[in-house]
Amino acid sequence: MGLFKRNPFGHILFLKKWLIRIMGAITHRRFRGFNELQIEGSDIINSLPDKNVLFISNHQTYFADVVAMFHVFNASLSGRVDSIKNVGYLWNPKLNIYYVAAKETMKAGFLPKLLAYAGSVSIERTWRAAGQDVTRQVKMSDISNIGKALDDGWVITFPQGTTTPFKPIRKGTAHIIKRYKPVVVPIVIDGFRRSFDKKGLRIKKKNILQSMEIKEPLQIDYDNETTEEIVKKIEYAIEQHPSFLKVLTPEQIKEQEELNKLREW
Numbered sequence: 508m509g510l511f512k513r514n515p516f517g518h519i520l521f522l523k524k525w526l527i528r529i530m531g532a533i534t535h536r537r538f539r540g541f542n543e544l545q546i547e548g549s550d551i552i553n554s555l556p557d558k559n560v561l562f563i564s565n566h567q568t569y570f571a572d573v574v575a576m577f578h579v580f581n582a583s584l585s586g587r588v589d590s591i592k593n594v595g596y597l598w599n600p601k602l603n604i605y606y607v608a609a610k611e612t613m614k615a616g617f618l619p620k621l622l623a624y625a626g627s628v629s630i631e632r633t634w635r636a637a638g639q640d641v642t643r644q645v646k647m648s649d650i651s652n653i654g655k656a657l658d659d660g661w662v663i664t665f666p667q668g669t670t671t672p673f674k675p676i677r678k679g680t681a682h683i684i685k686r687y688k689p690v691v692v693p694i695v696i697d698g699f700r701r702s703f704d705k706k707g708l709r710i711k712k713k714n715i716l717q718s719m720e721i722k723e724p725l726q727i728d729y730d731n732e733t734t735e736e737i738v739k740k741i742e743y744a745i746e747q748h749p750s751f752l753k754v755l756t757p758e759q760i761k762e763q764e765e766l767n768k769l770r771e772w
Contacts, residue, residue, distance in 0.1 A: 514602070514603065514659060515655050515656070515658075515659050516628075516652075516655070516656075518624055520602050522624070523602055523624060523625060523626075524600060524602060526621065526624060526625050527577065527597060527600045527602075527625055528597050528598065528600065530574070530621070530622070530625065531577065531578065531581075531594060531597040531600070532594055532597070534574050534578070535578065535591070535594040537571065537574075537702075537703075537710060538575050538578060538591060538717065539591050539592065541702075541710055541713045541714075542698070542702050542710075542713060542714065542715045542716075542717050543714075543716070543717065544575060544578075544579075544591065544717040544718070544719060545589075545716065545717065545718045545719070546579055546589040546590065546591070546718075546719050546720075546721075547589060547718070547719070547720045547721065548589075548720055548721035548722060548723075549579055549582070549583040549587070549588060549589045549590075549721055550583070550588060550589075551692065551721050551722070551723060551724075552579075552580055552583035552584060552721065553583060553584065555661075555690060555692065555724075556690060557603070557660065558603070558657070558658065558659060558660055558661075559657050559658065559687065559688075559689045559690060560657075560660075560661040560662070560689055560690045560692060561657065561661075561662050561664060561683070561684065561687075561689035561690070561691050561692070562576070562661065562662065562663045562664070562692050562693075562694055563664055563665075563666050563680065563691060563692070563693050563694070563741055563744065563745055564576075564663065564664075564665055564693070564694035564695070564696060564745055565665070565667065565672065565694075565695060565696060565745045565746065565747050566665035566667055566668075566669065566670045567670055567696060567697075567698075567699035567700040567707075568670060568699050568700060568703050568704070568705060568706060568707030569608075569612055569670070569705065569706045569707050569708075570619075570622060570706060570707040570708060571699050571702070571703045571707030571708075572665070572696055572699055572707065573606045573608075573622075573663060574622075574707070575696070575699070575717070575719060576606075576663055576694070576719070577600075577604060577625075577626075578591045578594075578597075579591060579719060579721075580601060580604060580661070581596050581597055581600045581601055582596045584596075584601055585599075601660070601661070602660075603659050603660025603661065604626050604660060604661045604662075604663070605626045605627070605628050605656040605659075605660065605661065605662045605663070606626055606627060606628065606662065606663040606664070607627075607628050607630060607653060607662065607663070607664040607665070608623070608627045608628070608629055608630070609629070609630065609631075609668075610629040610630060610631050611631075613627050613629045614629075618708065628652050628653055628656045628662065630649035630652070630653070631649060650679075650682075650683065650686075653683055653687075654683075654686070654687050657687050657689050658687075662689075664680060664683075666679075666680035666741055666745070667747060670700065670705060672747065673747055673749065673751075673752065674747075676738045676741050676742055676747070678734050678735075678738060680737075680738075680741065681734035681735075681737035681738050681741070682734060684727065684729070684737055685729055685732075685734065685737065688729045690724050691724055691725040691727060692721065692722065692723075692724050692725075693721075693722040693725065693741075693744035693745050694719060694720065694721050694722070694745070695718075695719075695720045695722070695745055695746050696717075696718065696719050696720075697717070697718045698715050698716050698717035698718055699717060701715045702715040702717055722744060725740055725741075725744055727740070
């Protein structure tokens with residue numbers, strides 16, 4: 508790698524590598540130490556192509572979700588199975604991992620700007636700005652930038668666009684899937700909103716059970732499925748469809764109570 512080689516967004520890869528190494532070392536104990544991240548399905552990561560992969564996930568904090576995924580992805584690529592033991596896997600991190608984030612969030616302070624350099628594809632939200640509901644047109648440059656990131660590597664997105672659970676899936680994600688035809692990998696996370704504050708920067712409670720399940724890629728007919736059909740698939744895949752709020756069986760309630768003992772705060 509040339510010392511000043513840049514990615515498609517103009518970020519110097521040498522600086523990005525050191526930023527991921529340093530930030531990874533600082534945050535590692537948040538997922539293996541203060542809390543314990545339980546991972547399932549990380550072997551799927553190794554079977555994915557190097558480019559044009561879109562990870563879709565439910566969302567619980569602004570930053571901790573993405574940081575945990577950077578850890579899990581790089582640990583998996585280094586041969587660890589469902590584990591982030593030994594942070595040495597970040598010595599040679601995958602540098603073409605990106606994540607979609609609101610532009611105003613990534614400009615709100617020095618730390619978010621550092622995190623943005625690590626891989627943010629910053630977009631203007633069409634439905635929310637400065638804490639207020641808005642209605643505005645999608646910027647085609649934002650769509651193009653997501654396409655540029657997919658063309659270069661992997662992209663993480665949170666299709667609900669909010670950390671509030673069971674909110675509707677934004678159709679923009681389905682349009683991106685139809686347009687760029689990526690491999691779509693669902694991820695389901697839990698425990699992060701109990702572990703951290705809303706931004707995912709401050710540890711709110713220790714000894715919380717965190718979980719991350721990486722699922723098999725979705726089977727999608729890019730040309731014939733409608734955006735509504737793809738939205739429905741996403742809802743079920745990331746377990747945010749209203750049916751997941753159904754009444755639980757006694758066995759499920761007992762299992763949930765056992766888990767909640769580890770999640771109390």
